[in-house]
Amino acid sequence: MTATSPQAPPTLDGLLAEHAAARPGADALVLPGPLGFRRVTFAALERRVDAAAGGLLAAGVGPGTRTALLVPPVADFFVLAYALLRVRAVPVVVDPGIGLDRVRACLGEAAPEAFVGVAKAHLARRVLRWCPDAWVAVGAGPVPVPGALSLRRLEREGARRGPFAPVARPTGTPAAILFTSGSTGPPKGVEHHEDGLLAQAGLVRDLYGLGPGDVSLATFPPFALFGPALGMTTVVPRMDPTKPAKVVPARLVRAARRTGATVMFGSPAVLDRLGRGAPAGTRLPTLRQVISAGAPVPRDVQRRVLALLDPGAQVHTPYGATEALPVASVGSDELLDLPDDGICVGRPVPGVDVALVRPTDGPIEELTPDRHVAPGEVGEVVVRGPVVSPAYADRPAATAAAKLRWDGSLAHRMGDLASADAAGRLWFAGRVSHVVHTAGGPLHSVPCEEVLNRHPAVRRTALVGVGPDGDRRPVAVVEMLPGHRLTPVVADELRALAADDARTRSITTLLEHPGLPVDPRHNSKIDREALGRWAAGELA
């Protein structure tokens, strides 16, 4: 018996069971092992998931049990993630890359009843007193965890009990709580329901034409999770998933070539590493789709990756957030033909509606027509559709601040700004919290930065504001390409670029920074809050 029956609505773990029945011998996972890559078939993964589900339920982890899941993308991660879905528990996923203090805060807030992790996570739990109230501990990974039930033992117990009998999710409990990376304040736990997760997976499948037969090189664990449900072979390269910007390009190339990867997902930092660092002469002829999100993906980064691929292959840059993904998407075929005047994130994806509204402090209850900005103007992005998550876990104030009704349906404020062009494409204008409010009016981060990024010696820039609220002095913090400095000549050239564009005319203060700080998860979002404090110190 599997977790789905003809009457039951589909679930992610049910989709895995279907793929295992249809193509039992196909590879579900290709993972780095001690002697090269290790393969796990769909049948073997499904067998382990079903047994682990039985063992988890016997250990007391069942419908609605909040369960911290701190396992990197090794085989046990896929087994546990799908087994937790099958027992209708609520996996709580926190990225350890966000820092141990923040992990502690997230876990304290979600208060999981069960703790599932690799040895390192259990050690951190003991030393840092994470989840003191969790009463079930499960050890995953190759290293035994003293005092915790081992996953192997749970699987033996589950297998002894026979096929897992489906259980129902308690009404109203989410299927998972996924924490944001906290680029703009404390990370928040996003509640996802089964239908929202399915909608996300289905959109990713349909947008990029993915499915059985595809081999997905997944450098980003949340994306890797959908692979088995979509019937793809998921390849995890040898890399530290908490430090994507440190990935060794030659290893990615080797993994893609050896496995015949057809699709790759990587944050903009991973694409940048690959494009700049792939060994000379690298060709990746099987790779048809490269998908990147989490922060703007500069056109040069896309071009360098495309240069490794065969004609017809594309880089896609979906736009979305932990709370709603994907919202919009654009492929390089279309994007690279558009005027180079900012970061285009494409048209809303099917089933998702986007409104651009006048920025407003405080909650908005209802999206009324008077809130829309005029065509072409920058507004706050509001989205509605099946991928929109309904709430933040245990944070009613954050939920009230981010959710609203739109013609009676749930909608989410992305905390981002964008404008739309006449063809309905969205142009990303940075985050609401990164607007620099000067005496002469608001300056939007990304559009201003893109003007200065045109200088050939500049790697990237960040716009920050220094001084009192409402009368901030705009400062462009500049990271130069290797071998270049912000000399007086370059500074004059940058000021000339700024003076030439209405959006950047008031930017005259420039500071050089050796390496802009970025977020821990994607290593791609510039930490403008930290840079603002740094710039204030430099100018004091």
Ligand SMILES: Nc1ncnc2c1ncn2[C@@H]1O[C@H](COP(=O)(O)OP(=O)(O)OP(=O)(O)O)[C@@H](O)[C@H]1O
């Ligand atoms: N294709 C893209 N282009 C530009 N920016 C993007 C793109 N995709 C995502 N983003 C940015 O990433 C944000 C979503 O990031 P994520 O869900 O990881 O949480 P976070 O914003 O880092 O955390 P927090 O909400 O706690 O500050 C979006 O709101 C947007 O600002």
